[in-house]
Amino acid sequence: MGLITNTRKAAMEFHCAPGLLYDVLTDYDGYAEWLPQVAQSKELAREGDLAIAEFEVTLPAKERFVIECVHTRNKMVLWRTIGGNIPIWQVEWTITPAGEGRSNVSLVVTGKFQRTSFVPKYRKFLDPVKGLKALQTQISTFLPEIAVTDEEGERILELTETDQGVVCWIRGKKYVLKPESEENP
Amino acid sequence: MIKAVINVPAPRQLVFSVLTDYPGYRNWVPGCQQCTVVSQSGHSAETEIVVSSMKRIEMALRFEAQPVQSLSFRMVKGKDVKAYSGTYRLMDATDGKGTVVIAELDIDVGMMVPRFMVDRISKKMLDDTGAALRKHMQSVRIPTAVAAAAPARESRPHRARRLLRITKTAAGYRIWLQGETYVVKAPGA
Numbered sequence: 244m245g246l247i248t249n250t251r252k253a254a255m256e257f258h259c260a261p262g263l264l265y266d267v268l269t270d271y272d273g274y275a276e277w278l279p280q281v282a283q284s285k286e287l288a289r290e291g292d293l294a295i296a297e298f299e300v301t302l303p304a305k306e307r308f309v310i311e312c313v314h315t316r317n318k319m320v321l322w323r324t325i326g327g328n329i330p331i332w333q334v335e336w337t338i339t340p341a342g343e344g345r346s347n348v349s350l351v352v353t354g355k356f357q358r359t360s361f362v363p364k365y366r367k368f369l370d371p372v373k374g375l376k377a378l379q380t381q382i383s384t385f386l387p388e389i390a391v392t393d394e395e396g397e398r399i400l401e402l403t404e405t406d407q408g409v410v411c412w413i414r415g416k417k418y419v420l421k422p423e424s425e426e427n428p
Numbered sequence: 429m430i431k432a433v434i435n436v437p438a439p440r441q442l443v444f445s446v447l448t449d450y451p452g453y454r455n456w457v458p459g460c461q462q463c464t465v466v467s468q469s470g471h472s473a474e475t476e477i478v479v480s481s482m483k484r485i486e487m488a489l490r491f492e493a494q495p496v497q498s499l500s501f502r503m504v505k506g507k508d509v510k511a512y513s514g515t516y517r518l519m520d521a522t523d524g525k526g527t528v529v530i531a532e533l534d535i536d537v538g539m540m541v542p543r544f545m546v547d548r549i550s551k552k553m554l555d556d557t558g559a560a561l562r563k564h565m566q567s568v569r570i571p572t573a574v575a576a577a578a579p580a581r582e583s584r585p586h587r588a589r590r591l592l593r594i595t596k597t598a599a600g601y602r603i604w605l606q607g608e609t610y611v612v613k614a615p616g617a
């Protein structure tokens with residue numbers, strides 16, 4: 244471990260159960276979809292509560308690094324960086340239940356001294372507040388009913404990705420869309 | 429403790445057998461001039477190893493293996509460094525295309541050498557060893573039975589996930605697209 248330079252932290256309440264948060268945070272192939280500045284993410288290996296994943300970030304130059312991840316189901320996801328020039332040593336997401344269908348997430352990012360520690364874009368990578376907001380956006384895609392509680396009006400079109408295919412609701416009628424190759428082999 | 433992750437395009441069982449073939453280290457470990465097994469009992473082995481990189485290091489290394497899981501080693505005798513230990517932990521690659529090795533190395537040179545320099549040398553040693561292992565595995569013939577035993581990726585259940593919703597309101601249209609909401613106002617609204 245290098246010299247620790249700083250610790251940044253933030254917390255946020257989520258309108259979902261801890262299980263959904265845990266699933267999103269341990270889906271390492273999915274981070275590129277939501278975590279700011281992550282261009283690619285890939286799970287390399289997973290065994291029990293340990294996983295290895297590789298991230299590619301654009302800060303703005305491309306930078307690859309590997310993380311070693313330790314999980315406690317529905318409670319905690321902790322990464323430690325291995326290699327790379329990212330000035331981050333450890334990232335800890337802690338999930339705590341906050342009543343029926345609610346959870347609190349705290350994010351603690353611990354830095355380490357690197358030559359990139361002086362580069363503003365690198366230093367700002369994984370800002371805890373932005374990270375939690377991005378997580379909230381990602382979570383909302385799995386919770387259609389929550390994200391639109393204040394919504395009024397006529398639902399005209401809705402697309403939802405499910406195991407059966409893409410479900411399409413148009414003016415109250417449901418259609419299941421299959422990939423073209425499945426319909427016309 | 430310095431860590432590195434090595435992607436090896438070979439089945440885990442084969443990678444483990446190469447890592448526990450101590451006399452074979454001469455064929456691929458960078459700078460290894462000799463590795464002789466002095467004693468062996470169960471999954472433990474004591475070896476005498478000579479490595480010549482920045483300086484010549486002679487030491488007795490004790491290896492403890494957990495079959496197909498991990499291999500740890502530590503110096504039990506030697507004068508060239510104060511302490512030398514590490515671990516190789518093996519995991520099946522998620523994409524089913526080989527083995528991911530997590531290598532750890534801890535060296536105490538016992539002299540007034542700055543820690544960051546020792547860490548940099550350790551990192552280079554791990555990276556060089558990883559590259560050498562990958563290269564060596566290309567020359568090792570993979571038995572058919574071992575290749576066939578390569579595990580497939582564990583599939584995980586997917587949750588239904590909304591992509592798009594368009595709602596018509598008195599003020600116009602409200603478009604929700606993957607977590608972001610956009611409002612299109614009707615003319616005159």
